Structures are given as structure tokens and as C-alpha cells.
Amino acid sequence: MALLQIAEPGQSPKPHQRRLAVGIDLGTTNSLVAALRSGISEPLPDANGQVILPSAVRYHADRVEVGQSAKDAAATDPLNTIISVKRLMGRGISDVKHLGDQLPYRFIGGESHMPFIETVQGAKSPVEVSADILKVLRQRAEATLGGDLVGAVITVPAYFDDAQRQATKDAAKLAGLTVLRLLNEPTAAAVAYGLDQNAEGVVAIYDLGGGTFDISILRLTGGVFEVMATGGDSALGGDDFDHAIASWIITEAGLSDDLDPAAQRSLMQTACAAKEALTDTDSVEVVHGNWKGALTRAAFDALIEPMIARSLKACRRAVRDCGIELEEVEAVVMVGGSTRVPRVRDAVAELFGRQPLTEIDPDQVVAIGAAIQADTLAGNKRDGGELLLLDVIPLSLGLETMGGLMEKVIPRNTTIPVARAQEFTTYKDGQSAMMIHVLQGERELISDCRSLARFDLRGIPAMVAGAAKIRVTFQVDADGLLSVSARELASGVESSIQVKPSYGLTDGEITRMLKDSFQYAGDDKVARVLREQQVDAQRLIEAVEGALQADGERLLDAEERMVIDLQLDELRELIKGTDGGAIEQQTKRLSQVTDAFAARRLDSTVKAALSGRNLNEIEE
Amino acid sequence: MGTPCHFALFDLQPGFRLDLDLLATRYRELARSVHPDRFADASEREQRVALERSASLNDAYQTLKNAPKRARYLLALRGEVPLEVTVHDPDFLMQQMQWREELEDLQDEADLDGVATFKRRLKAAQEELNESFAACWDDAAQREQAERLMRRMQFLDKLSYEVRQLEERLDD
Numbered sequence: 082m083a084l085l086q087i088a089e090p091g092q093s094p095k096p097h098q099r100r101l102a103v104g105i106d107l108g109t110t111n112s113l114v115a116a117l118r119s120g121i122s123e124p125l126p127d128a129n130g131q132v133i134l135p136s137a138v139r140y141h142a143d144r145v146e147v148g149q150s151a152k153d154a155a156a157t158d159p160l161n162t163i164i165s166v167k168r169l170m171g172r173g174i175s176d177v178k179h180l181g182d183q184l185p186y187r188f189i190g191g192e193s194h195m196p197f198i199e200t201v202q203g204a205k206s207p208v209e210v211s212a213d214i215l216k217v218l219r220q221r222a223e224a225t226l227g228g229d230l231v232g233a234v235i236t237v238p239a240y241f242d243d244a245q246r247q248a249t250k251d252a253a254k255l256a257g258l259t260v261l262r263l264l265n266e267p268t269a270a271a272v273a274y275g276l277d278q279n280a281e282g283v284v285a286i287y288d289l290g291g292g293t294f295d296i297s298i299l300r301l302t303g304g305v306f307e308v309m310a311t312g313g314d315s316a317l318g319g320d321d322f323d324h325a326i327a328s329w330i331i332t333e334a335g336l337s338d339d340l341d342p343a344a345q346r347s348l349m350q351t352a353c354a355a356k357e358a359l360t361d362t363d364s365v366e367v368v369h370g371n372w373k374g375a376l377t378r379a380a381f382d383a384l385i386e387p388m389i390a391r392s393l394k395a396c397r398r399a400v401r402d403c404g405i406e407l408e409e410v411e412a413v414v415m416v417g418g419s420t421r422v423p424r425v426r427d428a429v430a431e432l433f434g435r436q437p438l439t440e441i442d443p444d445q446v447v448a449i450g451a452a453i454q455a456d457t458l459a460g461n462k463r464d465g466g467e468l469l470l471l472d473v474i475p476l477s478l479g480l481e482t483m484g485g486l487m488e489k490v491i492p493r494n495t496t497i498p499v500a501r502a503q504e505f506t507t508y509k510d511g512q513s514a515m516m517i518h519v520l521q522g523e524r525e526l527i528s529d530c531r532s533l534a535r536f537d538l539r540g541i542p543a544m545v546a547g548a549a550k551i552r553v554t555f556q557v558d559a560d561g562l563l564s565v566s567a568r569e570l571a572s573g574v575e576s577s578i579q580v581k582p583s584y585g586l587t588d589g590e591i592t593r594m595l596k597d598s599f600q601y602a603g604d605d606k607v608a609r610v611l612r613e614q615q616v617d618a619q620r621l622i623e624a625v626e627g628a629l630q631a632d633g634e635r636l637l638d639a640e641e642r643m644v645i646d647l648q649l650d651e652l653r654e655l656i657k658g659t660d661g662g663a664i665e666q667q668t669k670r671l672s673q674v675t676d677a678f679a680a681r682r683l684d685s686t687v688k689a690a691l692s693g694r695n696l697n698e699i700e701e
Numbered sequence: 702m703g704t705p706c707h708f709a710l711f712d713l714q715p716g717f718r719l720d721l722d723l724l725a726t727r728y729r730e731l732a733r734s735v736h737p738d739r740f741a742d743a744s745e746r747e748q749r750v751a752l753e754r755s756a757s758l759n760d761a762y763q764t765l766k767n768a769p770k771r772a773r774y775l776l777a778l779r780g781e782v783p784l785e786v787t788v789h790d791p792d793f794l795m796q797q798m799q800w801r802e803e804l805e806d807l808q809d810e811a812d813l814d815g816v817a818t819f820k821r822r823l824k825a826a827q828e829e830l831n832e833s834f835a836a837c838w839d840d841a842a843q844r845e846q847a848e849r850l851m852r853r854m855q856f857l858d859k860l861s862y863e864v865r866q867l868e869e870r871l872d873d
Contacts, residue, residue, distance in 0.1 A: 100742075231742075261741050305729045394872055401865050458741035469733050496763070498737060500756040558752055559737040669745070 100231045102261060102459035103222045104269070104451025107211060107235060107249065109167040109318060110291030110418065112136050113445060114218040114233075115452035116226060117461075122273065122452045124445050125225045133444065134221075136291075137164045138213045140200040147217045156350060159185055159342035161200045165320055166214075168292045169196060169207035170252075171245030185342035195248075208252045215256035232259035234455040236447050238293040239265035240313035240475045242521045243533050243563045250560070254662075257610060261458040263560040266290075267297035268308060268472055269450030270416040273441055275301045276453065276468075283309075283409055285400075287429050287437065288416040288447075289392065292318040296396045298403050298410065307471040310402035310494045312395040317388060319356070319419035325384040326352035326367075326376065334372035356381070360421050382424040389428045396432060402494050413437040418444050471496055474557055481518035481527045483508065490555050493523065497561060502554040504570075511543045517553060519565055538567040540574045611661040618656045618668045625649055625675055628682060636681045648674050706778060707761040717775060717835045719765065728762045768831050769854035775838065776851060790849050793856075800860055808867055816871070820864055827857050 103116045103125070112134045115124040124132035131149070139151035139162040146154075155162045163186065169177055173194040187199035197204040215235075222230060235258070237249050246263055253260045267286035274280065281301050288295040295313040299306055327348045331338065340348065351369055355376050358365040364377045400407055413429060415437045420426065429437050441449070457468050473496050479489040480503070490503045507515065515538045522530030541549050550570040557563050568575045625645070633642060648671045655664050708715040711727045733739070735754040740747050764770045800823075807815045834850045837843035 262738065302729065305732075307729075397872055398869055401868060454738075458738060460742045467733060469729070469736060470738065471732060471736075496759045498752050498755040499759055500753070556752070556756065559755075 099461055100459040101222075101226050101228050102231050102452075102455035102461075103218075103226075103233045104264075104448050104453070104455045105215065105218055105233050105235045105258075106266070106269075106448035106451060107167065107214065107237075107252075108136055108290055108447075109165050109293060109320065110136055111444060112214055112218060113448040114222050115445070115448035116222065117452055117456040118226075122449045122456075124448055125222055127221055134214065134217060135164075136166065136214055137162060138166070138210050139163075140202040140205065142201050145202070145213050147213055156343055156346040159346045160187060161202075163198060163200075163205070163210045165292055166207050166210040168316070168320070170211060170248040171242065172196070172207075185345050208248050209255060211249070211252035212255035215253055215258060219256055219258055230258070231459045232261040232455070234262045234264050234269075234451045234458065235260055236264050236266045236269050236451050237561075238288075238290070238313065238315055239267050239295040239297050239308075239311040239472075240293065240315045241561075242315070242476055242531050243478075243561070244531065245315065246561055250562070260560075261455055263562070264451055264454055264470070265295070265297065265308070265311070265472055265561070266447045267295045267311065267416065268299070268306060268470055269448075269454070270414060270441075270446045271297070271299050271301070271306050271450065272453055272468070272470065273446045273450035274414050274438070275306060277441060280412065282411040283405070285396070285410045285413045285433065286416055287392075287396065287413055287420065288313075289419040289425060290318050290417040291419065292316070292320050294318060294392050294395065296392070296399045298399050298405075304467060305469045305471065308473045308494075308496075309405075310399045311473055311475045312399035312402070313475070314391060314395060317391055319353075319417075319422075321388055322356055322385050322419065322422065323349050323352040325388070326355055326381065329376070329380075329384060330367060330369055330372075330374070333374050334369055336369075336372075356422070360423060378423070385422070385424060389425060392425075393428060393432050396429075407433060410435075414441075414446075415439045416443050416446055472559070472561070473497060474499070474561055476521045476531075477523055478519070478521050478533075478555055478557070478563060479530075480505075480553060481520060485527050486525060487520055487522065487527050487530050490553070491557065495557075497557045498559055500554060500556040502552050505551045505553060506547050507541065507544065507549045507551075508546055510546045512546065512549070513541050513543065514539045515541065515551060515567075517565065517567055519555075519563070533563065534565070536565070536567075538569070538574070540572075541569050542572045542574070544571075611659060611664075614661045614664045614668070615656055618652055618664050621668055621671055622649065622652055622656070625671065628675070628678065632678075632682050632685070636685065637678060641678070644674055645671075645678065707765050707774065710758070710761050711765065713765075715775065715778065717772060717831075717838045719771065721766065724762070724765060728758070731758055767858070768827070768834075769851065769858045772834055772847075772851040772854055776848060790852065793849075793853050797856060800857075804860070804863060804867065808870070811871055813871060816864065816868060820861075823857060823861055823864065827854070827861070830854050830857065 101116070103114050104122070106113045106115075113124045113132055115122055126132050127134070134148050135152040137148065137152035137155060139146040139154055139158060141161070151162055152164065155164055174188060174190055174196045177188060177196050188196040189199055189204055190196065195206055195208070197206050198210070219230065219233070233253070235249060235253055237246055241249070249263060250260055267288045270286050270288060271284060275284070281303070284299050284301060286295070286297045286299065288297070293313065293315050294317040295311065297311040298309045300309055330336070330348060330352065348369060351367060355365050355367050359376065359378050359381050362378075364375055367374050367376050397407075400410065410433055413433045413435060415426065415429070420439070420443050426437055426439075454468065454470065473494045474491065475493060477489045477493045478491040479487045482488045482505075488503070491499055491501050505515070516535060517538060518527070518535045519533045520527055520530040521533055524530055538551065541551070551567055552570055553565060553567045555563060555565055566575065626649075629642075629645070637645070648667070652664070652667045652671050655667050658664075706715065711724055711731070713719065713724065713727070732755070735751055735758055737748060737751045737755060740751040764774050803819060807819060830850060830853055834847065834854065837846050837850065
């Protein structure tokens, strides 16, 4: 309601001014930031004119180094230089153990099951490492565009599950970025390509990055990009090609499997260089220590054949999910640096029976598309009509039922936003609580699916087994993020307990990281955001206090008044501290609980105005 | 009054026969106006409302787009809420068993060509059922038959899902 609403910082700019928003491709190997400038979407360069920021972060005792210089040090300082951190986002410790030989870090557990990496600067979570990359991109954007950002569209692999998406959003929050939308990478590429070529019809996007593979099939109809199906493998990418070559070198050179981290890194770098060289030649010399050998393109193709086959299988499945035949796909677009490998292009051409399109730089196309959407979401008008992106969830969502089985509530490839409800019941007489275990995946057994979260629904009234009707509602928003609520229908009891994310950060961990980021980053921007939150909170407190004084007695009963006072006190306490996130949350909460009060005040004023009397006269 | 029925939402006459292209066009137009992207810089409340409206729109579209779901919806609109009980349909029961056995054989033999043929026959059977439903829908005297047909449509729909799963398993 108007009376108590506070404008968010950054809103209401001068009407003729463009609101600054960017698209960010947070890649496994490389990251970019792009923006719309003079109607053209382009990546933003750093001070040296480079647009690509290698996704490498090196922790020193007193500072953080991000980018090419960090990547260069990867072989000499492997334990403090984090590369391919995207592979760790939203994963648990047991997931990352099997990546151990590719990622030689010292892992330790946190409050959640998220793996923290031990560095000279202390334990870092993958979320913090990603945030350090995002910070650099944010600063680059603000410097180049000459102003504060309203927000950013951050891309994620279409096949990322809820935990991986949540982790990405947390990283953005830590980096001081407002996320306008989490956008699926293939969809972003489709936007860039579709608008560039004014394309219509059915298009497939084959996106092979450093660590993830996505295939999306879209229908383009006059500015509407509708995803029909998406599939992929969130653990398949160019890094795996490098790994295959590294294994080959180990065998050929007769090395032991048990290499120290520095040697592992150095080997991976040699492998990566060989892979890239083979794009343009048929054979390349490979040197490792005292050993020299030759890797032919044919041998390389054989090494990567099983991985390419996996990607093609996912393509066939996505096409089947659409209910169409391969021939009906009218164009195939290559996205991601790894699609430069000749065998990949050939395999895709064979499958779809047409040459894939590679006009737009496969490293930049995702960021370019994201920037276009960012510009629209920020509120700027777009020349050439409105853009509409209709995406889907990539994996089925469901619940654990009796016997360790997964019951699907929302099938994969359902258009989002989506809301579905399912009813369950108790299995014991008098059962008063129910544990709801939410999972994502396609398999029958919960042990084969990804656990997303568990929460308790308490206070179910005592009933005979099977009598209670518990409705669990799943809602997936446009970012692909899930919220779940549960309600017992007869009594109306609603779930009120915190959702414990299985692989995410707990609120406590996020708060601590935000606090830490003030210390280490020495970042003025973050401090300013805190100030703004305190100012907003103070304004709201004063407005509520004034409203209570004027109309509290008249318009509120004792219970309502108590609720408001409680939230007001809470905010008064928090505002003294430095927990910006908590202040912002509590400001929202206070605003919500005073919503009805504000409405009543407005009604009362309106009534008085209509009847030509003033408020004092109405009071009887 | 409750929410408008799905047909009204898309400005279409309630009925089984539907111009799917027209439905798709209307869907895209409506999606434009309620999608959360349209409200990215609006208040939280407006964003929540957009999210709910979008989800409802998507649900309505999915229901009308799919023939068995559309049939079920029509029956529900007419006040006949079909219960999840077994319906007497002995003729079809035989056919159900036959379809299932064939599918199992195809799986055991890993017969991809056989699967392609099966799919075509399945599609033809579905189209035939759709026609039958459309024909009996308008006739009040054939109410029971309509429900029976709807269940057959549901069965074949589930079967085509199982065929896709089989194709996936054989794709190795």
C-alpha cells in the first residue's frame, strides 16, 4: 500500500536515462560481462582490451587475484588457485571426491554439506570463489559504463539443478549484484542468434562448455523464444577432453597415477594446449618433463568419442521429449569454446543432417544474449518489439514416498513458472508431523536422484492413519528455483519450519560470508548498500511509529498491535548492527505486517473524504 | 464465481475440436502480458501475482494442448468429475493387454524398427480415439461412453510415454 511503501535504492531514475544492466556468463573456464550500448550487445573489455576473464581465483594471504594472472599461477600454486569452481557449485562433498584427481584442493565440510576449500586465506566455499569472479566483472562493468548497475542477468547451464542455481544466486548476492534473472545458457545463445538472424522455426542449441553440456530445442516465433525441451549433462565438458589426453600422456609416458597437485595441473595445461592445437593441425607434439610424444587428431578423436556419444544421446532424448523427429530441427547452433573441436562439429552435423551454425563467437554468444535480456528486464524499451523467453525446468521434481521411492510432481520440460500440488496422508494413527523430502531427477529410487531439501510439517491434528490430507505445493519461478509449502487441509496447519537445503549454504553461513566480505574486500560499494538498507529501515520505522501514534488505537486490535510492535522492535535492534541482509529482510517483514493497517488508514481517509467529514468527527 | 474456465481464458469456444495453432498464438499473446519478466522492476507483490498468473496460464495451456487432458477437463467442466476408479471397459482391457505385451516383446528383442512401427500404429489409434470422442461429446445420451473414451485416451497417452522411455533404454 502506498502509505508505507519505501522506494528501493536505484529506482526512479530520470526518465530519459537508460538503466544500466548487464549480462554475465559465469563459465567454468572463462567468464564475460556484456551490455547493450547504442543498441548493440557486446562484451565489455578490461583495461587491457581483453573481454574474456579466465575463471581462475588465487588466494594470497592478504588479497585475491582473479583472471589470467591467477590462471598462469595454477601450476605453481595449485592449492590456493581455484579453477573450474563451477563444477563444485551446488554439490556435496561426496560428489566432489570423484573429481579429486582433476581438482586437487583440500576439501573440508561446512555447516551444510557444501565443500569448503582450504586456502592461505582460510576456508572458501565455491560460492565465495564464484563471488570473487563476479565482483571483478561487476567492477569492470561499472567502470566501463560509468555508473551503478540496476542489476544483472546471470546465465547458468540449462541442466543445472535447484541447488546449483541457488548457489549461483548466493554468489551474486555476495558480489553485491542484484540478479534480474537466472537465464539458461542455451536460451541466452538462442536470443543472441535469433535476433541477429531474425530466425523463426525450430532451433537446437548445442552448448559444450568447459564443464557442462546443454542441448535445448526452441521454437522461435516473432520475438517469442519458447523452449520445447532441454537436456544435457552438468558434468561433461572440455575439461573432460583435457583429462582424457592427460590420462593418455600418463600411459604413454609411463608415469605413475599418483601425481602431486602441481604436476597434475601442469599436465592438464599441457593436455589443454594439445587439444587446442589439434583444431588446426592433424598431429601435435606433446612434451611433458623428459617425455616427448605425438598426438594425432585420429587418436584424440578416439579418446573423446565416448564423451561426444554421451552428448548426442542427450540430444536424441531432448528431440524425443519434444515429440518431433530430428529432421524437423531447422538449424543447429554451436555454443561454448569446446565446440571448436572438429570432431564435435562433425558429429553434430551427422546427427542433425545439417551443418551447425558458428557465426557468432561461441565464447561470447551467451553473454551477448544475456545482456539483451538484462536490458529489457531493467526497464529499458527495446527497438523492434518485445522479447519473451519461455523456459522449462530441466529435471523432474518430486517427493520421497514410502519405500524410498521418488514420486514426480512436476515432470521435466514443464514450462515455467509452474505450480503443482499433490496430496499425501499419514501412515500412523495420531501422526502429528511429516517429513517432506524434496528431490530432483528422473529415476525411481530416491538414492538415484538429487536431494534438494528436507522440511518438517508439524502440528498435524491427531487423526486416524490415512485421514489427514496434506497438500504439498511446488512452485518453480522464472529463475527455475523451487519453493515448497505444505498444508494440512482439515486444520489449515501450514508448514512453518525452515527448509534445510541439502547442498546449499545455510543462512548462517551466508550472513557470515557477507560480514567477512566487508573485511576482506575493503569494498565501498558493499558498505554503501548496508547504509542504504539502514536508511530505508529507519524511514520505515519512523513511518510506522507515526502511523501507530495517529491511528494505532483506533484501527488496530490488541493482537494486531502486538504483532506490529514485535516486528518493529526486531527492526530497531537489527538496524544497530551490520547485517545488511537481515535488515533488508526485516524491513520487508515489517512492511508486510503493516500492509493491512495502511490499507485501513487509506480506507478511513477515503471514507471521510467521501462523506465530507473529517477523521475526528468519525471517531465515536 | 471462480476463475474463468481455460477456454474462456484463451477466448475459445469450449469443445473438443480445437485449432491448436490458434491456441498457441493466443497463449503467446497472453504469456507476454503476465510473464514475470514483464514485472522485473515492479514491487514484490506484483511479481508474486505475475508468478501465480503465469503458472495458471501455463497450466491451462498444457491442459488444452493435450487431447486426453482436454477431454478430462471437458468432463470435469460438465460436473462429471471422473474418479480414479476402474471403469468397466472389458473390450479395451483386452487391447490394453495386447499393447503392453507387444511393447514388452519389442524391449526384449531390442527391435528399433519394430518400435517405429508401433509408434505409428499408436498414433493412428490415438487419432481414431480423438475422433470418436469428438463425435460423442456433443450427444448427451453418450455421456458414459465419453468417459470410457477419455480413459482409453489416457491409457494410450501413458503408453506413448512408455514407448519414449523404451527408446531411451534402447539408445545405447
